Amino acid sequence: xxxxxxxxxxxxxxxxxxxxxxxxxxxxxxxxxxxxxxxxxxxxxxxxxxxxxxxxxxxxxxxxxxxxxxxxxxxxxxxxxxxxxxxxxxxxxxxxxxxxxxxxxxxxxxxxxxxxxxxxxxxxxxxxxxxxxxxxxxxxxxxxxxxxxxxxxxxxxxxxxxxxxxxxxxxxxxxxxxxxxxxxxxxxxxxxxxxxxxxxxxxxxxxxxxxxxxxxxxxxxxxxxxxxxxxxxxxxxxxxxxxxxxxxxxxxxxxxxxxxxxxxxxxxxxxxxxxxxxxxxxxxxxxxxxxxxxxxxxxxxxxxxxxxxxxxxxxxxxxxxxxxxxxxxxxxxxxxxxxxxxxxxxxxxxxxxxxxxxxxxxxxxxxxxxxxxxxxxxxxxxxxxxx
Amino acid sequence: xxxxxxxxxxxxxxxxxxxxxxxxxxxxxxxxxxxxxxxxxxxxxxxxxxxxxxxxxxxxxxxxxxxxxxxxxxxxxxxxxxxxxxxxxxxxxxxxxxxxxxxxxxxxxxxxxxxxxxxxxxxxxxxxxxxxxxxxxxxxxxxxxxxxxxxxxxxxxxxxxxxxxxxxxxxxxxxxxxxxxxxxxxxxxxxxxxxxxxxxxxxxxxxxxxxxxxxxxxxxxxxxxxxxxxxxxxxxxxxxxxxxxxxxxxxxxxxxxxxxxxxxxxxxxxxxxxxxxxxxxxxxxxxxxxxxxxxxxxxxxxxxxxxxxxxxxxxx
Numbered sequence: 001x002x003x004x005x006x007x008x009x010x011x012x013x014x015x016x017x018x019x020x021x022x023x024x025x026x027x028x029x030x031x032x033x034x035x036x037x038x039x040x041x042x043x044x045x046x047x048x049x050x051x052x053x054x055x056x057x058x059x060x061x062x063x064x065x066x067x068x069x070x071x072x073x074x075x076x077x078x079x080x081x082x083x084x085x086x087x088x089x090x091x092x093x094x095x096x097x098x099x100x101x102x103x104x105x106x107x108x109x110x111x112x113x114x115x116x117x118x119x120x121x122x123x124x125x126x127x128x129x130x131x132x133x134x135x136x137x138x139x140x141x142x143x144x145x146x147x148x149x150x151x152x153x154x155x156x157x158x159x160x161x162x163x164x165x166x167x168x169x170x171x172x173x174x175x176x177x178x179x180x181x182x183x184x185x186x187x188x189x190x191x192x193x194x195x196x197x198x199x200x201x202x203x204x205x206x207x208x209x210x211x212x213x214x215x216x217x218x219x220x221x222x223x224x225x226x227x228x229x230x231x232x233x234x235x236x237x238x239x240x241x242x243x244x245x246x247x248x249x250x251x252x253x254x255x256x257x258x259x260x261x262x263x264x265x266x267x268x269x270x271x272x273x274x275x276x277x278x279x280x281x282x283x284x285x286x287x288x289x290x291x292x293x294x295x296x297x298x299x300x301x302x303x304x305x306x307x308x309x310x311x312x313x314x315x316x317x318x319x320x321x322x323x324x325x326x327x328x329x330x331x332x333x334x335x336x337x338x339x340x341x342x343x344x345x346x347x348x349x350x351x352x353x354x355x356x357x358x359x360x361x362x363x364x365x366x367x368x369x370x371x372x373x374x375x376x377x378x379x380x381x382x383x384x385x386x387x
Numbered sequence: 388x389x390x391x392x393x394x395x396x397x398x399x400x401x402x403x404x405x406x407x408x409x410x411x412x413x414x415x416x417x418x419x420x421x422x423x424x425x426x427x428x429x430x431x432x433x434x435x436x437x438x439x440x441x442x443x444x445x446x447x448x449x450x451x452x453x454x455x456x457x458x459x460x461x462x463x464x465x466x467x468x469x470x471x472x473x474x475x476x477x478x479x480x481x482x483x484x485x486x487x488x489x490x491x492x493x494x495x496x497x498x499x500x501x502x503x504x505x506x507x508x509x510x511x512x513x514x515x516x517x518x519x520x521x522x523x524x525x526x527x528x529x530x531x532x533x534x535x536x537x538x539x540x541x542x543x544x545x546x547x548x549x550x551x552x553x554x555x556x557x558x559x560x561x562x563x564x565x566x567x568x569x570x571x572x573x574x575x576x577x578x579x580x581x582x583x584x585x586x587x588x589x590x591x592x593x594x595x596x597x598x599x600x601x602x603x604x605x606x607x608x609x610x611x612x613x614x615x616x617x618x619x620x621x622x623x624x625x626x627x628x629x630x631x632x633x634x635x636x637x638x639x640x641x642x643x644x645x646x647x648x649x650x651x652x653x654x655x656x657x658x659x660x661x662x663x664x665x666x667x668x669x670x671x672x673x674x675x676x677x678x679x680x681x682x683x684x685x686x687x688x689x690x691x692x693x694x695x696x697x698x699x700x701x702x703x
Contacts, residue, residue: 065553066456066471068506078440082552084506087404094399134396136514141502142478142548144441149500149548150516153392161394219401223505225550227476228439251404251466263407266466327441 060387062247070248074240078230083240123176135222143229183255215255231327286333290318420455436590436695444479444591448583470627474553482543494537530639533648534599571626597641602680605635640681
């Protein structure tokens with residue numbers, strides 16, 4: 001023992017490989033990347049080599065699953081989401097309140113002829129009230145080490161599912177008219193029909209007139225499996241939903257009066273695609289603060305005037321807003337922002353803005369983030385158009 | 388009672404669409420898919436490891452689509468797919484310490500979860516694992532337990548999760564369920580799961596005796612009157628391509644040791660047309676066929692594992 005110690009004066013090496021340093025001191029590691037010493041010419045980059053407002057490489061592929069009406073796989077860096085849309089039928093006979101709500105809808109229908117905006121509101125009501133869109137996100141696919149498969153959906157999975165549902169509703173993405181199946185009752189008054197239907201049992205109530213009626217709705221079951229999770233699950237899930245809905249084809253369906261059921265045509269030429277309203281693209285951000293313990297200290301939030309007088313140097317600490325955080329960065333950031341934008345005739349429209357977990361981001365920051373999201377919209381539009 | 392942790396559809400329930408062409412199917416508008424392969428010819432397998440970086444090991448497996456499905460994809464005419472091809476994603480987490488509450492175990496504790504995606508099959512699946520999925524998990528666990536050298540990781544657990552993104556059909560979609568019917572698609576799914584899980588375990592650097600791979604063989608009869616016809620032995624059957632399957636067998640097989648870790652035989656294997664001079668009983672022939680299929684899958688598996696090892700050496 002002694003001889004070996006003498007022959008090799010063991011100076012413990014303090015050189016850790018970067019991967020180990022990243023694990024032991026994650027906060028310091030990311031901070032060191034973002035704030036390089038001023039002497040060096042190194043630019044401030046994140047630990048994963050991206051600039052602060054740079055998104056990961058995104059790819060999308062649609063229509064590869066056999067048993068779906070529409071499907072898509074979206075990969076954002078190492079995060080992968082598979083989305084499948086299945087359409088099933090909801091007969092109006094199965095809606096408990098249909099005959100009641102239908103009567104009130106009739107009045108609304110005549111009113112909706114006036115403006116498109118009201119039409120959109122009406123659509124939202126029907127889609128929402130009848131639960132025609134059913135998104136569910138599953139994280140229990142072994143996509144990350146902490147999540148036990150087979151367990152009921154975690155709080156995160158539930159909140160993501162719900163966020164997708166509320167975004168589908170607020171953006172009015174799916175037109176209710178695409179989901180309706182109309183039936184035009186035959187005009188029993190007309191001569192030809194009388195001749196044709198001779199001997200047939202005829203419901204006398206239908207004599208009223210050939211007012212078209214809704215016989216059924218398509219219900220879209222939107223199931224999202226997060227296959228691999230390396231941060232920013234929402235963006236991946238939402239873009240996969242968007243790509244899958246753009247790919248969705250609904251078969252032509254009609255009311256078959258003889259069988260009293262809805263029949264569909266399996267001919268692909270009869271099927272039609274959903275016509276979606278706009279293209280809402282989501283972008284997630286998180287704010288990385290230089291002082292890791294700041295969140296633990298009691299803070300009196302300064303009023304905006306105070307902040308202005310103090311200047312940025314004292315009042316707030318140094319921080320970076322990182323676009324599209326990966327799993328490593330998500331674990332180090334408290335404050336998050338989610339911005340959903342659309343582009344209408346070259347004008348950026350904000351559809352949703354979510355900011356939680358801190359008070360570091362101010363309105364100027366958010367304005368910048370909207371600009372970044374608008375750029376991301378262009379990028380995502382290209383990716384989704386190609387898939 | 389509705390599941391309150393998920394978003395449920397309309398409370399009145401929904402019905403899957405009914406296609407009009409199905410009701411007048413006597414016209415024969417839809418043609419049953421035909422097997423284009425030789426009886427002993429296997430489907431191509433796509434297998435890749437390391438696609439899920441957050442897991443210690445992962446793999447993705449896909450079967451080659453049948454000729455009819457490939458044709459339908461290239462030139463879509465009908466919304467009803469003629470058949471489907473297996474797609475499985477597998478992740479391995481571990482070995483990791485067992486929770487404090489768990490009893491002492493001198494061996495690696497293996498848990499397997501098999502879950503179909505809701506859109507995996509022709510009929511929409513529920514979100515909660517049903518009995519057949521749990522059954523698949525148990526079969527998979529037996530298949531893998533024989534291959535893993537479990538005593539090298541005392542007090543540890545290994546979690547294997549398989550997500551079936553697209554499953555195989557149990558029969559041709561136009562057929563009504565009949566007496567010969569069983570969930571034949573399940574057998575193919577199990578074979579795929581065994582091969583995929585084996586690749587993921589190797590990707591996670593868990594010591595194994597050998598690479599275990601799955602194979603399927605079946606006795607099928609394609610003639611319309613199944614009573615008189617003599618069933619034939621075929622490897623790697625796609626149930627959608629055959630009129631009736633009498634019996635099928637899955638094995639999990641380790642070629643280097645010539646050992647079977649799991650065998651699952653279903654159906655009536657009493658009569659089969661074997662070649663002259665072949666004095667094996669027909670269920671022996673069936674098992675041998677499944678072993679041959681597993682040997683074929685093993686060539687793909689070892690290639691995928693080689694890729695995985697070269698990648699991990701390059702990273703180190």
